[in-house]
Amino acid sequence: MPTVGPRFEVVDRQRPIRLVRPFDPSLPGPVAPYLAVEGSPGAPLTIEGAGLRVVGTYDDHARLEVTTGRRTTRHRSRRHGRAAGPVERLGLALTGTHVTLLTREAGAWVARCRVDLSGPTGPTGRRWPGPDVHDEAWLATVTATGGELGGFGQLGLRDLRVVTTADGAAYRPDGRVHLTATSAGPGFFDTAHTSVWSLDPATLDLRHTADLFFRRPDRPGVLGDHATHLVRDEGGDSAHGAGRWLVATSTWGDFDRRRRTRVTLAETTADVLHGAHVLDTRELPLPTGDLRSVAVWDPHLVRTDEGWLVGFVNASRYFAFHPALAGGPDLDRLRLLAADPAPRECEGTTLLRLDGAWRVLASDRHDRTWPVHDLALRRTGRLDAPYPSNIPWPTLVPLGEDEGGGWLAVTFDGTRAGGRVAGYGTHGDVVVMRAAAQGSGSGSVSR
DSSP: OOEESSOEEEEEEEOOOEEEEOOOTTSSSOOSSEEEEEEOTTSOEEEEETTEEEEEEESSSEEEEEEETTEEEEEOOTTTOSOSSOEEEEEEEEETTEEEEEEEETTEEEEEEEEESSSSSTTTTSSOOSOOTTOHHHHTTOEEESSOOEEEEESOEEEEEEOEETTSOBOOTTSSEEEEEEEOOSSSGGGOEEEEEEEOTTTOOEEEEEEEEEEETTEEEEEOOEEEEEEEESSOBTTTBSSEEEEEEEOOTTOOTTSOOOEEEEEEOSOTTSEEEEEEOEEOOOOOTTSOOSEEEEEEEEEETTEEEEEEEEEEETTEEEEEEEEESSTTSOEEEEEOOOOSBEEEEEEEEETTEEEEEEEETTTTBOEEEOTTOOEEEEEOSOOOSSOOOOOEEEOOGGGTSSEEEEEEOOOOOBHHHHOTTOOOOEEEEEEOOOTTOTTOOOO
8 A cells, every 4th residue: 555645753752641630710610520639648538429438548558438328338459459669649530430549659640449330230239329420410519538629630642633623624723733632541431531632833732721521412411422523613504603613522431332332413602622611412423324333433524515524433343443434415414425344443534635635544453554545435545654552543733834844643552551450541642743844735645
């Protein structure tokens, strides 16, 4: 397969780990069950709300105590509950339905004990008797002791995607590159949430600016859905007016193989690049035609002269998945245009205009390549770029002449953090690549 465009080279790696972030001062307190508190290792940490109390302690071993009503259960990890060295700080996190006790050792956070509150049987060995932690009324009762309660930050960042305008261009009102990301929690997909970041393309200074949480149309509560594309639509339409944000995201916030992962859409005029927001969503119906389909995810939206194009991933089963493309006059009238069902693990579907034509980029784990497709989802080439571990996304930004031209690529890898108790889902490092201007300039990639 021929390479497409200039050669990318890795120029930077970052790992912005943070356990506790201050609450948005414009909000009264917690808005989603992604919370944390940290303190000295000699004192207990507590997160408590109506009908639930969680206490984390560390003496010579990490321990969690969960109380619901009159029932208290106690938990520890026999193999991983002891710190490898002196404990500098102690942290307690609630991420979705998971509570995790972490120790800070040699400057790094390590999960030492983790309990899933909800299921399938909860920590009591029976159906979970406690409150729904996603419920907003319950969240309003949450307090902490042993330190100041804040929002949970991240152990890693993945699923990085450029914030764009509706026509697919990077949205850069202040010159910085704005990105959505999945802020990895201490565990699988349901411990993560969507965050927003900005990157200086010259200095590569990366800053956290916002967190996004979601209400779904078919279940109560606030969830940390993620793998998100944020679109600034200045034109709007006759129904919604101008100056709106479209937020398309994947329903990973309560992942269960028995529940179909799908895509939702939020529309808002709020400043979602800053602060913390809970957004109401509706389902974005992504057609799969005759394809075998158990789930869809990774939406990417572009409006062309002919209407909307939506790139996404279709899963024929968990976990075998491939890129697909839908289109239509509006987002409520989409039809399947094409799919490439050949690869087994190919995701990060991204629409990008190259040399005057729309192309569909993706990431193929087994070939360890960045395939480039036409709109019929036929592979026409591959990006000439190093391929990190896991399934990094092809997130490219053209740079202006005043920035040296060429391209910036912002992706991630499979590097985990937080130790064995946290396990898969804590990746990754942010990997930044650059490519020099070539051929017709920084605004195009040519074969």
